Amino acid sequence: MTSQLHPDGTLRHLLTLEGLDRRFIEGLIERAQGYLRPRDSAPARSNALANVTVANLFFEPSTRTRASFELAAMRLGAEVISLDLHLSSRAKGESMLDTIHTLAAMGIDVFVVRDAGPGVPQFVAENLDSPTSVLNAGEAHLSHPTQGLLDAFTIIRHKGRLEGQVITIVGDIRHSRVARSAVQAFSTLGADDLRLVAPAELMPDAHEFAGCQRFEDLDAALPGADVVMMLRIQKERMTGADIPDAAAYFKRFGLSAERLGRARPDAMVMHPGPMNRGVEIAEDVADGRQSVIREQVTNGVALRMAVLEAVGGAIIRSRRPT
Amino acid sequence: MTSQLHPDGTLRHLLTLEGLDRRFIEGLIERAQGYLRPRDSAPARSNALANVTVANLFFEPSTRTRASFELAAMRLGAEVISLDLHLSSRAKGESMLDTIHTLAAMGIDVFVVRDAGPGVPQFVAENLDSPTSVLNAGEAHLSHPTQGLLDAFTIIRHKGRLEGQVITIVGDIRHSRVARSAVQAFSTLGADDLRLVAPAELMPDAHEFAGCQRFEDLDAALPGADVVMMLRIQKERMTGADIPDAAAYFKRFGLSAERLGRARPDAMVMHPGPMNRGVEIAEDVADGRQSVIREQVTNGVALRMAVLEAVGGAIIRSRRPT
Amino acid sequence: MTSQLHPDGTLRHLLTLEGLDRRFIEGLIERAQGYLRPRDSAPARSNALANVTVANLFFEPSTRTRASFELAAMRLGAEVISLDLHLSSRAKGESMLDTIHTLAAMGIDVFVVRDAGPGVPQFVAENLDSPTSVLNAGEAHLSHPTQGLLDAFTIIRHKGRLEGQVITIVGDIRHSRVARSAVQAFSTLGADDLRLVAPAELMPDAHEFAGCQRFEDLDAALPGADVVMMLRIQKERMTGADIPDAAAYFKRFGLSAERLGRARPDAMVMHPGPMNRGVEIAEDVADGRQSVIREQVTNGVALRMAVLEAVGGAIIRSRRPT
Numbered sequence: 001m002t003s004q005l006h007p008d009g010t011l012r013h014l015l016t017l018e019g020l021d022r023r024f025i026e027g028l029i030e031r032a033q034g035y036l037r038p039r040d041s042a043p044a045r046s047n048a049l050a051n052v053t054v055a056n057l058f059f060e061p062s063t064r065t066r067a068s069f070e071l072a073a074m075r076l077g078a079e080v081i082s083l084d085l086h087l088s089s090r091a092k093g094e095s096m097l098d099t100i101h102t103l104a105a106m107g108i109d110v111f112v113v114r115d116a117g118p119g120v121p122q123f124v125a126e127n128l129d130s131p132t133s134v135l136n137a138g139e140a141h142l143s144h145p146t147q148g149l150l151d152a153f154t155i156i157r158h159k160g161r162l163e164g165q166v167i168t169i170v171g172d173i174r175h176s177r178v179a180r181s182a183v184q185a186f187s188t189l190g191a192d193d194l195r196l197v198a199p200a201e202l203m204p205d206a207h208e209f210a211g212c213q214r215f216e217d218l219d220a221a222l223p224g225a226d227v228v229m230m231l232r233i234q235k236e237r238m239t240g241a242d243i244p245d246a247a248a249y250f251k252r253f254g255l256s257a258e259r260l261g262r263a264r265p266d267a268m269v270m271h272p273g274p275m276n277r278g279v280e281i282a283e284d285v286a287d288g289r290q291s292v293i294r295e296q297v298t299n300g301v302a303l304r305m306a307v308l309e310a311v312g313g314a315i316i317r318s319r320r321p322t
Numbered sequence: 323m324t325s326q327l328h329p330d331g332t333l334r335h336l337l338t339l340e341g342l343d344r345r346f347i348e349g350l351i352e353r354a355q356g357y358l359r360p361r362d363s364a365p366a367r368s369n370a371l372a373n374v375t376v377a378n379l380f381f382e383p384s385t386r387t388r389a390s391f392e393l394a395a396m397r398l399g400a401e402v403i404s405l406d407l408h409l410s411s412r413a414k415g416e417s418m419l420d421t422i423h424t425l426a427a428m429g430i431d432v433f434v435v436r437d438a439g440p441g442v443p444q445f446v447a448e449n450l451d452s453p454t455s456v457l458n459a460g461e462a463h464l465s466h467p468t469q470g471l472l473d474a475f476t477i478i479r480h481k482g483r484l485e486g487q488v489i490t491i492v493g494d495i496r497h498s499r500v501a502r503s504a505v506q507a508f509s510t511l512g513a514d515d516l517r518l519v520a521p522a523e524l525m526p527d528a529h530e531f532a533g534c535q536r537f538e539d540l541d542a543a544l545p546g547a548d549v550v551m552m553l554r555i556q557k558e559r560m561t562g563a564d565i566p567d568a569a570a571y572f573k574r575f576g577l578s579a580e581r582l583g584r585a586r587p588d589a590m591v592m593h594p595g596p597m598n599r600g601v602e603i604a605e606d607v608a609d610g611r612q613s614v615i616r617e618q619v620t621n622g623v624a625l626r627m628a629v630l631e632a633v634g635g636a637i638i639r640s641r642r643p644t
Numbered sequence: 645m646t647s648q649l650h651p652d653g654t655l656r657h658l659l660t661l662e663g664l665d666r667r668f669i670e671g672l673i674e675r676a677q678g679y680l681r682p683r684d685s686a687p688a689r690s691n692a693l694a695n696v697t698v699a700n701l702f703f704e705p706s707t708r709t710r711a712s713f714e715l716a717a718m719r720l721g722a723e724v725i726s727l728d729l730h731l732s733s734r735a736k737g738e739s740m741l742d743t744i745h746t747l748a749a750m751g752i753d754v755f756v757v758r759d760a761g762p763g764v765p766q767f768v769a770e771n772l773d774s775p776t777s778v779l780n781a782g783e784a785h786l787s788h789p790t791q792g793l794l795d796a797f798t799i800i801r802h803k804g805r806l807e808g809q810v811i812t813i814v815g816d817i818r819h820s821r822v823a824r825s826a827v828q829a830f831s832t833l834g835a836d837d838l839r840l841v842a843p844a845e846l847m848p849d850a851h852e853f854a855g856c857q858r859f860e861d862l863d864a865a866l867p868g869a870d871v872v873m874m875l876r877i878q879k880e881r882m883t884g885a886d887i888p889d890a891a892a893y894f895k896r897f898g899l900s901a902e903r904l905g906r907a908r909p910d911a912m913v914m915h916p917g918p919m920n921r922g923v924e925i926a927e928d929v930a931d932g933r934q935s936v937i938r939e940q941v942t943n944g945v946a947l948r949m950a951v952l953e954a955v956g957g958a959i960i961r962s963r964r965p966t
Contacts, residue, residue, distance in 0.1 A: 364695040
């Protein structure tokens, strides 16, 4: 596996949160903190990425994550191009590599890559010459590291730290890159009471999510929770889990106001979006006073600015003085 | 209905021209005037929208209007992102709202929205917190306010004023957002001889377009006309009006050079584009000396700069000093 | 045919390399040279195109060429918009013209046009008022002038000149715009030993490619070659040439390491991309020490900056002082 760090310990790629240590993650979050502004202010901007070229390569469509990365790069003064690539899976390996090399030869410094298949960001990173960087913007069911970091960042903003927090994650954990990256971030930062709630069919394999408690009953997993993180459920998955429809899913795994009452009174409600209102989360909870869902989005731009600045800094330092 | 104005009377949203008073519209047009440059000059530019983020949300494709808004925003120094969203109509209401909130949480200040369905810009505006703005870039058959303003602007450039002008609008008035917004603009600015020409089936309902004269015979509506505005006709509408083909349509409702001779010798020929040459307008008229069709496009960029500057100004003033 | 030059001899359009003289082409290549930077440096940038608006009009999709033009324009400080236009071929002529006129009326100064049909760039150029420019970014099987220039530029970087070089071009010459533009550039710059290798069915008509030798046997065309330029082969063409499959094509026309051994030891291997590895070129040759394929891409951005700067200069000089 390609190292995510340059020899001097700075960030080169962000492919996964696995293996990043606590101080490193805290450093990124601190940096993200510096990019937040009060609500009625102009967004933070800098020229940290002037002369750096960022390409968004979204092999899988995503309006939100793409806009978030695009805005983050623009606000740092980078040159940004976006390419919608629809490569057939058969041709992918080889022709993707040629595409990547071609773009690198044009002077692309940072590749933001999203793909429904596993291994793509890693594959791209392995094949690029230093100091070119790859940022994983969502990889199959495996990994979504900037989402995990922004979730940790959002909890820290409200609770001050991850240690001692009781965090309940609810939904299709088995197929969720969001859950995987969140649990990695939370664990690294010291969380030790992580609860996974899912129907048996959507529970991950036993060797995954070490140290997390597993529940099939949401009500049993809420008492004492400081954070309740709901995941998007897809219809096909519901059916696969023998749940006939959205109403039945909501009844068993949806977060209603009443149910939220079982958690701590100051419990934060999170969701990575896009939400299925009335399916995994009730309308009034999604928009309620405990919800930090929009704040997650705002924090996401700041966090991606921090990550881009980290990799861009190394790129700029690697250049010969002009 | 959400007010289009901030409490201090400045523009917050531009959803419709209905309810905007004469001085207000004149102010926007005057501002647009300031963004015109002589033909052999660099385009006008400013930094009026520095630190303002504009998103183009085109739920219905439109190369021209989108390019016009995009260039207008770029030339004011705004940060611009464009998103092609294809939301199914069923999911639209709820998921569009979440998309909008998500984008607002990323720091989007101005949403330029185009949609084939009615009520979308209004719906978005109702649900956004101040001072975020919505600009309607085309809404169903109902409204296309920047088009109405640029049409009025173009007439004023040539004729000095709307009062006393005889304006003949020809084509599928019933389904035309362009006609609706144009008539609102022209009426507010004092035009009082507005003539609508259409086959009976494409004439609007009786309660609409108050004060306009209606004609089924184009030749009867041209004498004395200072302005002849042709509308794009769609094949399906033709058939719906029992007109067998393009040649038959042109014969009854097309603007030939001969027919244009019935209007005043200095009559201006307008068309919002894209034209069906040979269907609603003859080639030689479209490109003739009385045509201001390309000028409408140029004026459109200036007018959209004026509108963006107006809403952007309020956004910038609302921010706390840094 | 519209002249590609302004009356003062500077470049207005780049539609084809036919008719451009040697000093002119050398001037563009020299200018491109000025935009190259050492590998570990920031890319070249300037403000040469500040206040110039460039539109990418790709009627045929192309990730690479589009990204190359887009980056070139951005790095010169131009305002860039990209439009994906999918016009039906029937409607093309007339409605394309209106689209072009509309975009010109918005202040687009340079149109970068790519189309699968013949004559489109020329057609657009004929219909635009001075000083607006058209750059051909790929036209049917006929012409791809910036590719021809970047290929010549790449050879000059390695060999110092075109005179005296033995250049072997291999593949579907008949349908290749790359081959046509390359041969025009190479011939104008003094190359006089150009060899075309193709199966008989993919050989161009006799009146084309004057002065080139023709071979059906690749091995016979390699001895003495200073440059071996491989072309992309399409499956349909293979079948049309009675070659059953990719393996059979590779056997007859693919560049293996062994075969490359027949050329001069310092022969350069070129390919315009995207490559079919294992079909027209072996993996180890594509990535081998004689390959300049990635360098072609890097040179392409510099060359396109040179062309954009050339046409942009005339646009800026034509404007009245502000």
